Amino acid sequence: MRFTFNTKSTALCLWMGVIFLLSHQNGQDSSETSGILLELLKFFGIGPGSSVQGVLSYLVRKAGHFTEYLILAILFLRTRKGRGSSGRSALYALLFVFLYASSDEFHQSFIPGRGPAFTDVLIDTAGGLTGIILFEWKQSILEKQNRIFCKK
Numbered sequence: 001m002r003f004t005f006n007t008k009s010t011a012l013c014l015w016m017g018v019i020f021l022l023s024h025q026n027g028q029d030s031s032e033t034s035g036i037l038l039e040l041l042k043f044f045g046i047g048p049g050s051s052v053q054g055v056l057s058y059l060v061r062k063a064g065h066f067t068e069y070l071i072l073a074i075l076f077l078r079t080r081k082g083r084g085s086s087g088r089s090a091l092y093a094l095l096f097v098f099l100y101a102s103s104d105e106f107h108q109s110f111i112p113g114r115g116p117a118f119t120d121v122l123i124d125t126a127g128g129l130t131g132i133i134l135f136e137w138k139q140s141i142l143e144k145q146n147r148i149f150c151k152k
Contacts, residue, residue, distance in 0.1 A: 012075040016100065019068050023104050026112045065120055066127035073097050073131030086139065090132045097128030 073093045080089040101124035105116035 006079075008075070008078045008081075012072075012079055015072055015075050019072065019100070019104060020107070022068070023108050023114075024111060026114065062120075062123050065123045066130070069097050069101060069124040069127035070131035070134070072100065073128035074135050077132065077135045086136060090136060093132050094125070094128060097131075098125045101125055101128075 073096075076093045076096050077089055080092065098121070101121045104124070105118070105121055108114040109116045
């Protein structure tokens with residue numbers, strides 16, 4: 001697998017850096033980042049100590065994991081576009097997302113107030129898989145449009 005730097009690969013590397021920096025926050029800083037959500041929940045009448053607030057906070061944090069890796073998979077596939085089998089690229093993307101998510105959780109084991117969680121790796125990988133599916137779906141639509149316009 002050959003990798004050359006261009007704007008697509010730069011975007012991928014920058015996004016990997018964003019994920020790394022978010023994971024590098026200590027437990028307190030990470031919670032404060034989520035505090036923005038808690039303030040928003042208060043605005044909607046869901047106050048501190050509410051069981052709904054705790055559940056929503058948890059779901060939003062996990063949705064963040066899911067979305068980070070959905071984007072990572074799409075950026076990875078964009079770097080591979082036009083380099084052979086889309087099935088092989090999808091497999092490489094899924095493997096890449098899983099390995100990066102695993103290394104991210106390992107990284108968190110060294111951050112005060114944070115710890116590794118294999119469930120997060122699974123959520124991250126599910127996000128990546130969703131990104132792969134969305135990317136491939138979009139590509140198939142574009143290919144169909146190109147075939148239709150080329151026939152005219």
